[in-house]
Amino acid sequence: MSEEKSLNFLEEIVADDLQTGRSTNVHTRFPPEPNGYLHIGHAKSICLNFGLADDHGGKTNLRFDDTNPVTEDTEYVESIKADVRWLGFDWEHECYASDYFPKLYEFACALIRKGLAYVDDSSSEEIAAAKGTPTVPGRESPCRNRSVTENLELFEAMKTGAFRDGEKVLRAKIDMSSPNMHMRDPIMYRIRHVHHHRTGDTWCIYPMYDFAHGQSDSLEGITHSVCTLEFEVHRPLYNWYIAKLGIFPTRQFEFARLNMTYTVMSKRKLLQLVQEGFVDGWDDPRMPTISGMRRRGYTPLSIRNFCDRIGVQRRENIIDVGLLEFCVREDLNRIALRRMVVLDPLKMVITNYPAGQTEEMDAENNPEAPDQGGTRKLPFSGELWIEREDFMEVPAKKWFRLAPGAVVRLKNAYIVRCDDFVKNEQGEVIEIRCSYIPESRSGQDTSGINVKGTIHWVSAATAIRAEVRLYDRLFNVEDPSAEGDFKNFLNPSSLDIISQAVMEPSMAEAAPGDRFQFIRKGYFSLDEKLSHSGHPVFNRTVTLKDGWAKEAKKG
């Protein structure tokens, strides 16, 4: 029964390499720089790299590309490991580019000996000026033809700390007039007298990305090195180092990074949101970070499914955030426990319900999985909370909910008719007065009455209260990065805090990791960071699709 599943272009390459014998195994790697938190775009890369290997019984390394100690930190290392694990992936080896510093140093010496690298005394500005432009060839450095011996000595001196930051660099001797700017004698090593989060003060010279990444891939025996499109122009240099060094020839392939509507995805911009206080931190539930989405209540499966559905290509793309929401609803619909929660309470009094009487109603925990979900008891009484927006004094067209004279079903309970309502001095409705139909009890309804609307409710006497946080998109334009400062497009109402939502009593037992559907409202889960004993906080992961909102918009 295997369904015909088409391969993306990378899967095709790998399958083809295996088939032709160009590769005998598949070994990929996920190579984050530990200078920020992982986001949904990284999830695409993670799923791709682990998926590519997994499809063929291969392995995937987790490698930290930690060649720039100025911006990197172990805090990020830990968060990245936690996020990859949470997404459901196990790496083969945990690697660090910094583990290869001695080897990389030897590689550099080897290139010097071959006359393919030289120490340059030029300043950063001089090098930039001599680099030329894409349309104007560069000029060769006066240091370009130093002897091998002198280069070796100088490079050694760089390593032993004889020079200050920026005083010298090691450059590859390639072609200053190459149409590819990356081939114009790229810098291999720079001097940085700074503490590295792993190697401490052992080194004061650090390799550039280009002089570390390909060799790291090669040293680990990576067969297919997958990265994003902006590295495409680096590939000739990647291959040049490998060829000149004569080491295992990893091949690099590029794909288009993920973009999503109403979202920014660059680490730089996300860092800005964190540092300038527009959000609560990297794990703010509004952030597209893995940690933010986890806190928000996203499931790993929903993220993996999303990554599967968006596909992989080389063209620029911007994915509708609605697809992400679809994926999480799809997963949560299957697993979430249904609960009665009123976010914006309005009192309902059932005038003909015997005073002081209570009943217990049976309610399904999950109609999508009746066998596993079971049922629970729901206390009912003559005084309830209902959702304010479920009552309209002057009903709209096609309004199926409460209005003067209208009947609705209280879910899992009785049918009620709205007889009257009470307003305060400000003209706000503060109470709805209804009568119930005793023979309409859920499961034993003999009333013969058909109602079009069913609403949720919570019995007032037994209700518990808790904070609920409603999140909306962080930006109010589809492409915040399109023009101008992206921060101008922040959605001012991306967070709505409800301090006193009323909930059915079973919610007192909510535990971290539980997923709930607050009936008719959306999917929610406990915020593990903000909740403490006696003060639970629930985050809205995503709303339910709202058919009425759509209908109402039509007018």
Added chain:
RNA sequence: UGCCCGAUAGUAUAAUGGUAGUACGACAGAUUUUGGUUCUGUUUGUCUUGGUUCGAAUCCAGGUCGGGCAACCA
């Protein structure tokens, strides 16, 4: 006015010279004690101009449009 990459419904993504399909969205309907879910149906597409071919989304050439490249970042 250099080099590299790309272009299929609104958004993604298939079709690998042989009927342009799928998902999300939108629209319409059925079911429903969640205006949820589920189900059914409809709608919308090969950037352009030539060429090769019995036949082109696919191969070739020109054009157009979009993206990337000039950090001692990755």
